[in-house]
Amino acid sequence: MGAEHLLLGLVHEETGPGGVTLASFGLTLADARSAVAAAVGTGAPKAPSHIPFTPRAKHVLETSLRESLQLRHAHVDSGHLLLGLLSEQEGVAAxxxxxxxxxxxxxxxxxxxxxDAAGEIPPPPEAVPQSRSAIDGANMRARNLAAELSQARAAKDAALDAGDFATATAMRQREKVLIAERDRMATDLRTDGRT
Structure with a gap:
């Protein structure tokens, strides 16, 4: 996902600060889509999966966060994202x-x-910031879990290729256990974060 996709999202979201600002310059969603398609083309629809951010999109997101922090805001909204995009001098979005x-x-x-016109939206009262060490610990466990899941899947596939169905069955069971653990972890994080 590139910075141009962030731009498309801002143009599509017409009521937030980013969309309002872009509309004030006359940028329409149809024009933005045409410009992005002309620059990067259109791909065939793919099954939903993780689409990583490009380095430029990551930079825009980081800049947006810095803009929000400089304004002493507790969130990043479409206006902050637009400020991040406006700071870019190169790339399709620029x-x-x-x-x-x-x-x-x-x-x-x-x-x-x-x-400024939109005003600062206070965080929900039930939002409790997690300690940095708790977040780091959860991230490490998630990475380890993903690695274990990948290893179990690879071992299962190798066993199937070798015709070792007993090992393949055992690895499939391990895969199910890891997926259940991953799902529990995601549920716990959503519950703890009230999202």
């Missing part, structure tokens, strides 16, 4: 903004005004 004629300084001014 080319589209340039093609539409969005001056970076004016875009930033309008985005800040739209963010």
């Amino acid at each position: 080319d589209i903004l340039d093609h539409v004629g969005i001056d970076r300084a004016e875009g930033r001014r309008r985005a800040l005004a739209a963010i």
